[in-house]
Amino acid sequence: MSEPLRVGIAGLGTVGVGVVKILTQNADIITARAGRPIEIVAVSARSKGTDRGVDLSSYDWVDNTADLAAHENVDVVVELIGGSEGVAADLVNAAINNSRHVVTANKALVAHHGYDLALQAESKGVSLAYEAAVAGGIPIIKAMREGFAANNIHSVYGILNGTCNYILTMMRETGRDFDDVLQEAQDLGYAESDPTFDIEGIDAAHKLCILTSIAFGVKPDFDAMKIQGISHVNATDIAYATEFGYRIKLLGIARRVNGKIMQILEPCLVPINSPMGIIDDVYNAVYAEGDFVETPLLTGKGAGEGPTASSVVSDIIDIARGFKVPTFGIPAMELSDASWIDLGETRARYYLRLSVIDQPGVVADISAILKEQKISIEGMVQRARAPGQAVPIVLTLHDSRHENVVNAVEAIEKLSVCNEKPCLMRIEEI
Amino acid sequence: MSEPLRVGIAGLGTVGVGVVKILTQNADIITARAGRPIEIVAVSARSKGTDRGVDLSSYDWVDNTADLAAHENVDVVVELIGGSEGVAADLVNAAINNSRHVVTANKALVAHHGYDLALQAESKGVSLAYEAAVAGGIPIIKAMREGFAANNIHSVYGILNGTCNYILTMMRETGRDFDDVLQEAQDLGYAESDPTFDIEGIDAAHKLCILTSIAFGVKPDFDAMKIQGISHVNATDIAYATEFGYRIKLLGIARRVNGKIMQILEPCLVPINSPMGIIDDVYNAVYAEGDFVETPLLTGKGAGEGPTASSVVSDIIDIARGFKVPTFGIPAMELSDASWIDLGETRARYYLRLSVIDQPGVVADISAILKEQKISIEGMVQRARAPGQAVPIVLTLHDSRHENVVNAVEAIEKLSVCNEKPCLMRIEEI
Numbered sequence: 001m002s003e004p005l006r007v008g009i010a011g012l013g014t015v016g017v018g019v020v021k022i023l024t025q026n027a028d029i030i031t032a033r034a035g036r037p038i039e040i041v042a043v044s045a046r047s048k049g050t051d052r053g054v055d056l057s058s059y060d061w062v063d064n065t066a067d068l069a070a071h072e073n074v075d076v077v078v079e080l081i082g083g084s085e086g087v088a089a090d091l092v093n094a095a096i097n098n099s100r101h102v103v104t105a106n107k108a109l110v111a112h113h114g115y116d117l118a119l120q121a122e123s124k125g126v127s128l129a130y131e132a133a134v135a136g137g138i139p140i141i142k143a144m145r146e147g148f149a150a151n152n153i154h155s156v157y158g159i160l161n162g163t164c165n166y167i168l169t170m171m172r173e174t175g176r177d178f179d180d181v182l183q184e185a186q187d188l189g190y191a192e193s194d195p196t197f198d199i200e201g202i203d204a205a206h207k208l209c210i211l212t213s214i215a216f217g218v219k220p221d222f223d224a225m226k227i228q229g230i231s232h233v234n235a236t237d238i239a240y241a242t243e244f245g246y247r248i249k250l251l252g253i254a255r256r257v258n259g260k261i262m263q264i265l266e267p268c269l270v271p272i273n274s275p276m277g278i279i280d281d282v283y284n285a286v287y288a289e290g291d292f293v294e295t296p297l298l299t300g301k302g303a304g305e306g307p308t309a310s311s312v313v314s315d316i317i318d319i320a321r322g323f324k325v326p327t328f329g330i331p332a333m334e335l336s337d338a339s340w341i342d343l344g345e346t347r348a349r350y351y352l353r354l355s356v357i358d359q360p361g362v363v364a365d366i367s368a369i370l371k372e373q374k375i376s377i378e379g380m381v382q383r384a385r386a387p388g389q390a391v392p393i394v395l396t397l398h399d400s401r402h403e404n405v406v407n408a409v410e411a412i413e414k415l416s417v418c419n420e421k422p423c424l425m426r427i428e429e430i
Numbered sequence: 431m432s433e434p435l436r437v438g439i440a441g442l443g444t445v446g447v448g449v450v451k452i453l454t455q456n457a458d459i460i461t462a463r464a465g466r467p468i469e470i471v472a473v474s475a476r477s478k479g480t481d482r483g484v485d486l487s488s489y490d491w492v493d494n495t496a497d498l499a500a501h502e503n504v505d506v507v508v509e510l511i512g513g514s515e516g517v518a519a520d521l522v523n524a525a526i527n528n529s530r531h532v533v534t535a536n537k538a539l540v541a542h543h544g545y546d547l548a549l550q551a552e553s554k555g556v557s558l559a560y561e562a563a564v565a566g567g568i569p570i571i572k573a574m575r576e577g578f579a580a581n582n583i584h585s586v587y588g589i590l591n592g593t594c595n596y597i598l599t600m601m602r603e604t605g606r607d608f609d610d611v612l613q614e615a616q617d618l619g620y621a622e623s624d625p626t627f628d629i630e631g632i633d634a635a636h637k638l639c640i641l642t643s644i645a646f647g648v649k650p651d652f653d654a655m656k657i658q659g660i661s662h663v664n665a666t667d668i669a670y671a672t673e674f675g676y677r678i679k680l681l682g683i684a685r686r687v688n689g690k691i692m693q694i695l696e697p698c699l700v701p702i703n704s705p706m707g708i709i710d711d712v713y714n715a716v717y718a719e720g721d722f723v724e725t726p727l728l729t730g731k732g733a734g735e736g737p738t739a740s741s742v743v744s745d746i747i748d749i750a751r752g753f754k755v756p757t758f759g760i761p762a763m764e765l766s767d768a769s770w771i772d773l774g775e776t777r778a779r780y781y782l783r784l785s786v787i788d789q790p791g792v793v794a795d796i797s798a799i800l801k802e803q804k805i806s807i808e809g810m811v812q813r814a815r816a817p818g819q820a821v822p823i824v825l826t827l828h829d830s831r832h833e834n835v836v837n838a839v840e841a842i843e844k845l846s847v848c849n850e851k852p853c854l855m856r857i858e859e860i
Binding site: 018021022025026029030032033034035131137138139142143145146147148149150151152217273275278290291292293294295296297298299300301304306307309310311312313314317318321322323324325326329330331334 | 448451452455456459460462463464465561567568569572573575576577578579580581582647703705708720721722723724725726727728729730731734736737739740741742743744747748751752753754755756759760761764
């Protein structure tokens, strides 16, 4: 029997406790697969006294989490605290500097500091592993860095936040509006009491940022991303999308366009029966297009104790097996600064919902603005008749230049009949 | 720059040529990812003169394929010949004996001889890699052996043959019968001129056999599998399945039942909107249930030059990166002989189509037989009225013991009014 791999866990919330459960309950099969035992030797969390439903008495309790980084018996530091700065960042930095492998589920940390950490880890010859940071139990980091390693990746599409997908699904199924469904999701524990990171798209954007880096061999650059959440999507949009044959999904898109990279995270319309259109509830999915592999799709639960902890442990097993792969698929020092595309220059079909006062000449005014911006209308629905009152007008636009569409929407918003901020979304045939 | 990894390719059909294309076209990115160049040094195939659309002139042409196994410049033998015996088997055996790594897309070889080859490869310290053998471009072997390595797997479900899935999809969409659609699939090149291995389920069964071994840590045992193809499924079945809310899929199922393993490959009914129900055309999909990872699904093109070659090259990159994982997830010498469940003891819901002469008392006779076998009817449709002529009667049965169902079907078949072999299929809620 080979030497055990010794693990120290920082953070004993849901995922941390899940990792303890897996490593104890499945110790036999994990030892067989890893070729050596994986032993928890130390743990650290804010409060020692909390009953977490697992027996921690045989592990060394480390009061000061930072001390885990240099714990003499720890080969792998598992960071499950979260946050791009503070305790988590300090711990990971120090652990790598002390030549400890690091396994983390911390998407914010990897998105914001992944490049520097990768440089450091690779110079120290240790792994910085983060399968659990993206799409929970779905082995998408492994698929992208290893499974599709033969390919030039053209594009990656992801539904990367289970809370948002759940809210959008519920809105569709019940016809209720955003705030109402969010409240329910919070009551059920599917959304945090402060849901900002989820509903404003930050969480999903962290994940997309990581996928972009692996797909295109570029430094992760969170600040370069256009991010829009789902709080402006209303029940009317969901209903019209269905009528036009689409679902609304908070979609991460990273793709090559004219030699540059486009990276956006925003609600988009996708066809109802497309690979992304069928992903509902708390499920996540990632779809990649390579020059040879064509159209693989991976889906599954994107969060939760079991799936996320399963991914954390799979990283630990890789380390136990002696597998080392560059943090972002190629050596960190070879990662390039991405050349981001000017979004204004990109083209797409669009969904546009307006709320306007129902009076003569409105459609003529709108049409004139669109024509001026060289945008042609593909479909239009104005169903309600309420002279003098606000009614929705919904349009789909033929493939158009983004900047022209934005200009048109700004001009329409300035019309006196327009009584609400227009809702504009890309239509993606994915 | 590290030493190149030197590759010899045996078999230059579609997949072999695809591998040559990837390794030449994507050499730069592959070198960056693998940390070293991957060089083709030798190739071998039946006919040297054939124009394959790729330039092979800089590679050593090996006339006698067997000689690749001991080629002095070859680190990795890539076997793309196929077949469980003969040239392919001899080459792989010899290559491993000569301490060469082997990468293969040969599902028959791995299903029939994988255990012995794994023992041998592991004793020699070389890899026997076969990502391309199961589900083409989908990295399911990597997902099962590595991504889900933290889990006890409860079950694996797979749609593993693109030809069958295409035929079943076309039958449903056009209402046409099996022979007709098969002919068209052959004309389009989606089915072989001798389609036996595909339509009789052998190809899919080879793949399931491999997945079963990885999922449960047992020796692959192809002979232990119950296999049924799709040639007996007719247009009536497809139409009734839709009416009852199901799709018919050629489904591989491996799962633990009462501490034993069930492994079957046969057409089953699955709910229309279930993870397996939505997989159409030439797509493959594999769905796994673990004790922690819950419900991951991987889908994509299960065949074709690009996807399959992409998986072959991903295996080569793993070898270049120095990654070694036991052939079936745990060391071959630890694989156990599976304890297979007696299928008669398993329980399921069933779809049963009978063709009977429409005369008084028929339904009473059938009901009496079912009652005698303690089987209760969930639904029944007899729509056509044609006194004295054959009409279909379609039943769905509540959860029943398999042996009782088989007994009942045999008894019904013996009724004088029954004029055709009944069609019995499991209903799986997957």
